[in-house]
Amino acid sequence: MTTVDILEARHPVRGVKRRQVSLPSISRQHYMPYLLPLAIVLLWQLASSAGWISDRIMPSPLKVVAAFSEVAASGQLAHDVAVSGARALSGLLIGGSIGFLLGIANGVSKLSEQLTDTTLQMLRTIPHLAMIPLVILWFGIGEEAKLFLTSLGVLFPVYLNTYHGVRNVDRDLIEMGRIYGMSGWSLFRKVIFPGALPSIFVGLRYALGIMWLTLIVSESIAASSGIGHMANTAREFMMTDVVVLSLVIYAVLGKLADVIARALERWALSWNAAYQG
């Protein structure tokens, strides 16, 4: 094949193994995870080009890319992504902060735990998306409804994991801290919070998933901007390629959020042997 010819022409020395010629800087662990998605996309494109899959049902990857450049060029995409991103972040911020504070309070204070934990555990069992009809009655279909739902969805995983993390901080370390004169804020800052941090990160990453899920659902039910809205409008005009594009964007945003959370985790937990490279 041509590639081989070119490579061998550039390395005329006899005895050079072909393996050495292949790009040595990209190691296997870096490209392996992407092989499968790449293969699927290729297969999908092949099936579309061959006419096995109708464009109505599933547009080809190339069509999706074309849709992307079109929506991106009009500036609509950037706007929708920004709107959705802002919604997601504010929901995470509000729900996450409430969950975090409640988790800390209930982990540290028996009184607070007795007052609120049972209630929270009860509320937790209600799927928050089941609240949509009620939320629409309360807030209409404005921003408040989406903010409320996202915050609610994010609250519980953050609460549960923060609470669990605080309760499971090594009692011996807390006793040690007290022996050395820590109390209140300093005990929290030096012992309890860092001890609970790994668990808090688990909660955060779980919450990120719920955050996108809630946003997708609430945006496709009622929104006048955002990625969900873009998908919904496209559905009305039978633009399957834009619908699929919006799915891809959700996937990319979701992955991006997870990558950021992981990086944050790595940085914050660098003391933990599990994170030492």
Add this chain to the structure above:
Amino acid sequence: MPIGPYQQPLAFVAEGGEVDNYRVAEPRPRPEPAGLKLRDIEKRFGDNRVLRGIDLDVPAGQFIAIVGKSGCGKSTLLRLLVGLDTQSEGEITFHDRGGQPIVPNARIVFQEPRLLPWFDVADNVVVGLGEGAPKSEARRLAEEALAEVQLAEKARAWPSQLSGGQRQRVALARALVSRPGLLALDEPLGALDALTRISMQTLLTRVWRELGFSAVLVTHDVAEAVHLADRVIVLDEGRIKLDLEIPHPHPRKRGDPQLAELEGRFLSAILGD
């Protein structure tokens, strides 16, 4: 143990004027060793009388070891001494070399090093200075204390990067950095292998002789007690069963026949024959 109301330990270094000690240039003052006087101490947990009728006088600067069967109340007694718990009956007082009453700076080292995994080694030692120590000075004192336990080069390592013996040395440095007058040790070498134990014993003897604090060592190893302590106390079902001085000068030779004989006496007292 739930987080909740907590018995405050007797005294901490950061309180009051002691903070000024941080600024004293070298050599740092030797601690004022704390002598102990226990009168008729009893400790109950519910109906369980764990300690009863304990009378004990420890001169300031003495190194005593407490040995006894598991569950005889050694840890309980130690926790009373450092104020981690309070006795049900009786009185514990502290005094300086001249017999004047003092509030001691008491520290305790446990079998587990109890280091904060998210602080580097030097910051773990800084914890030992208590709250409110000036930052840069604290770090310097911590590095000094680490040098005393021969771990100066590990100041920036994470605890998870150290061996068990090294971690215990960090715990010791943390206890010593505030120059305690009384150091309580609850089986501090119990989790270490035989060779590490020996070098840690040598280290303990050395810092005790250099710094001159009073030391109370709880150990299940009678040979260790006899090797390290000025005086060994056998505790049996919450009472003092045997209390003997060990007059041999330090450093002591391992396998000394006189010490071996003493060791035998303690062992038979513990085993009750």
